[in-house]
Amino acid sequence: MSHDLALVDTWASAGNSLWHRASALSKMAFVALVLSTILTSSSPAYLAGLYAALCVLVVLARVPLGPAVLLSLYPVLFSSLYLLSRWDGTWTTPALLLLRSLSSSLLAVLLVATTPYPDLFAPIARVTPRLIGDGLFLTYRAFFGLIARADRMWTALKLRGGLSGRGLPRDFRSAGEGLGQLVVHSYDRSQRLYAIMHIRGHSGRVCGCRHWAEFSPFDLAPLALGGVAIGLRFWLEGR
Amino acid sequence: MTHLHIADGVLPIWLWLAGLVIAAVCAGVASYRHRRDRPDRLTLLAALCAVMLAAMSVPIGPLGHLSFAPMVGILLGPGLGFVAALLVNGTLALLGHGGITVVGLNTCILGAAMVTARPAYRLLRRRLAPGRAGALAAVVALTVSVAALCLVVALAARGSGPAGAVLASDPDLPGMKATGRFVLFSSPFWVIAIVAEALVTSSVLSFLARVRPELLP
Numbered sequence: 124m125s126h127d128l129a130l131v132d133t134w135a136s137a138g139n140s141l142w143h144r145a146s147a148l149s150k151m152a153f154v155a156l157v158l159s160t161i162l163t164s165s166s167p168a169y170l171a172g173l174y175a176a177l178c179v180l181v182v183l184a185r186v187p188l189g190p191a192v193l194l195s196l197y198p199v200l201f202s203s204l205y206l207l208s209r210w211d212g213t214w215t216t217p218a219l220l221l222l223r224s225l226s227s228s229l230l231a232v233l234l235v236a237t238t239p240y241p242d243l244f245a246p247i248a249r250v251t252p253r254l255i256g257d258g259l260f261l262t263y264r265a266f267f268g269l270i271a272r273a274d275r276m277w278t279a280l281k282l283r284g285g286l287s288g289r290g291l292p293r294d295f296r297s298a299g300e301g302l303g304q305l306v307v308h309s310y311d312r313s314q315r316l317y318a319i320m321h322i323r324g325h326s327g328r329v330c331g332c333r334h335w336a337e338f339s340p341f342d343l344a345p346l347a348l349g350g351v352a353i354g355l356r357f358w359l360e361g362r
Numbered sequence: 363m364t365h366l367h368i369a370d371g372v373l374p375i376w377l378w379l380a381g382l383v384i385a386a387v388c389a390g391v392a393s394y395r396h397r398r399d400r401p402d403r404l405t406l407l408a409a410l411c412a413v414m415l416a417a418m419s420v421p422i423g424p425l426g427h428l429s430f431a432p433m434v435g436i437l438l439g440p441g442l443g444f445v446a447a448l449l450v451n452g453t454l455a456l457l458g459h460g461g462i463t464v465v466g467l468n469t470c471i472l473g474a475a476m477v478t479a480r481p482a483y484r485l486l487r488r489r490l491a492p493g494r495a496g497a498l499a500a501v502v503a504l505t506v507s508v509a510a511l512c513l514v515v516a517l518a519a520r521g522s523g524p525a526g527a528v529l530a531s532d533p534d535l536p537g538m539k540a541t542g543r544f545v546l547f548s549s550p551f552w553v554i555a556i557v558a559e560a561l562v563t564s565s566v567l568s569f570l571a572r573v574r575p576e577l578l579p
Contacts, residue, residue, distance in 0.1 A: 128419075128457060158462060162371050194458045198369040207547060223371030228458035235456045243456070252393035254404060254445055261408030262449045263456075266415045273416035295558050299565025302430065305413050306437070306566065307574055313409035317402040 129274075131194070132267045134186050134236040141341055142184035142233075147242040149342035154234050156349030160356040161226050167215065169359050170222035173352065177229045180348075186236045195228035240264065246336070261316075269309060276301050370461035373518050381467030381514075388473065389448045392441040407442055410434045411449045417562075418454075429555075431472050431507070432500035433563045435479030437577065443476030444469070467514055475507035480579060492578060496567035497560040504556045516541040 135143075142150075157173070164170055181191050199221060210217060235243065240263050248256025280301050396403070417430035435443040451468040454460050460468060483499035490498070519541050570577050 131457060154462075158370060162375070162463065197459045198461065220372050224369030224461075227370035227461055231456055231462060232458040235458075252390065252397075254393040254396060254407070255389060255448065257404060258407055258411070258445060258449050259452055261405060262411040262415075262453055265408050265412035266453065269412045269416050270419075273419065291558075292561055295561035296565040298428075299562040300569050302413065302417055302433075302562060303566040303569030303573075305416060306410070306433075306570065306577070309409035309413050310406065310574070310577060313405035314402060316409075317405040320405070321401075 128194070129267065129270050130187075130190060131232075131236050132240070135239050138185055138237060140183065140185045140237070141344060142180065142237045144339065144341040145237075145345050146337055146339065146342050147238050148246060148336050149338070149345045150234055150238055151246065153345035153349040154230055157230055157352045158227060160352050161223050161230070164223075164356055164360060165219065166360050167218045167222055169356060170219065170226055172355075174222060174226045174229065177226060177233060181229065181233055181236075184233065184237050186233070191229065191232050191236060194232050195225055198228050199224050265309070265312070265316075268312070269305065272308065273305060276305065370463045372461075373464065373467070373514075377514070377518055378461075378463045378467055381464065381470055383466070385448060385466035385469040385473070388444055389469070392444050395441050396445075403442065407438065407446060408449070410437060411446050411453070414446065414450050415453060428559060428562060429472065429475070429504075430559075430562070431475040432479040432503040432559060433496070433566050435476030435503060436483045436496060436499060436563075436567070436579065438476070439480050439579070440477040443479065444473040447473035447476050471507055471510045471514065474510040475503040478506045479503040484579065491568075492571040493564040493568035497564035500560040500563040501556055504552075504559055508552050508556075512541065512545060515544050 157177075161170065161173070164173075178188060178192070181188050240260065244256065244260040244263065247259060250256075251259075280297055411434075414430045414434050417428045419427065431447070434446055438446055448465070448469045451460065451465050451472060454468075455462045455465050479499050479502075482502040483495055486495035486498050489495075567578065
């Protein structure tokens with residue numbers, strides 16, 4: 124999982140497709156429009172078509188389809204218990220819920236894989252308290268900084284027999300010591316980051332970039348496609 | 363296991379909207395109360411959220427993973443702990459791991475563990491060593507969180523509404539029966555997850571007590 128997650132930041136920063144060039148605001152509007160159709164649609168055919176269309180958009184945005192689809196599968200795997208407990212004996216309800224889950228997850232992955240995180244969080248930071256807006260920005264930044272270190276640590280633990288599978292309590296204790304090291308490392312890193320921010324004249328707001336609202340002709344695609352999704356939803360299912 | 367991995371479009375609209383409102387109010391109050399904190403608390407909050415996200419990549423069987431919520435709750439305290447729950451769930455939703463609309467409910471469920479963890483730890487710490495106090499505090503915090511999760515599932519089964527509430531409008535599946543079935547299917551995983559989380563929390567706290575005691579409350 125962590126390997127796939129680490130790729131998301133690379134896709135967002137290094138990509139140069141038409142979708143990447145659209146502003147964060149227009150892509151967020153696209154997500155809001157399409158999500159509203161996902162939430163209100165009761166047609167498996169519409170949702171299946173939407174999922175296929177999202178896969179095409181992922182490919183057009185030059186984001187690798189396999190890892191992106193894999194990321195969108197996680198909630199389906201974890202919500203299986205819930206869906207199983209609520210099964211009513213028909214195939215329509217599980218299909219509907221499955222397609223809703225898949226489509227909304229892929230939608231989020233498409234947004235985050237084509238939008239650099241400073242642009243993504245800048246509009247959120249404008250409408251939330253400082254602790255939340257800047258916290259989200261710094262969390263995302265810290266996560267991608269930490270993930271490679273965490274991967275190396277798990278590998279080292281496995282190689283040295285810390286997670287051998289011979290005794291679960293011992294394994295969890297080893298995992299705990301590894302996580303303890305990550306806590307100490309993260310604490311030291313956060314103190315260094317604060318010192319750097321202080322030296323650079325931190326004035327109480329971290330996330331101040333303005334690219335998220337720089338509109339261009341590339342914004343027409345997300346807005347038009349969002350409108351098409353709404354139109355199709357009403358055309359196929361009515362109100 | 364102790365937060366709701368349910369994607370968008372599964373729960374009734376009124377329920378996830380209520381979750382968003384409750385989470386927004388609680389996070390707003392917490393942000394207001396911590397507005398005069400030293401600025402380095404913000405970087406610490408982000409760093410511990412990142413550790414939580416990294417810890418979530420540790421699997422517990424095929425359907426669960428560590429949450430690290432009690433540990434971070436003990437280190438940050440109730441207010442910042444709730445904000446951390448919001449930040450972690452917001453990041454997870456963006457990465458396709460859980461729905462965007464259920465961020466509020468997930469925050470309330472995970473936040474319940476984080477808010478409870480430090481008071482329970484402080485109470486137990488009077489009589490026990492950090493490791494044991496942390497393990498028991500993790501059990502208390504996660505039990506509260508699981509109770510919140512069951513409450514959400516029970517409410518979802520009771521509700522009715524428009525197209526968004528597919529499950530809630532099923533007349534052949536009474537709410538209590540569906541909730542009972544969910545608890546029955548999930549409880550073995552909860553027990554395993556809580557024991558694993560308690561062992562990990564105990565281990566991390568013992569480690570921190572040895573190498574960085576100043577980090578502990």
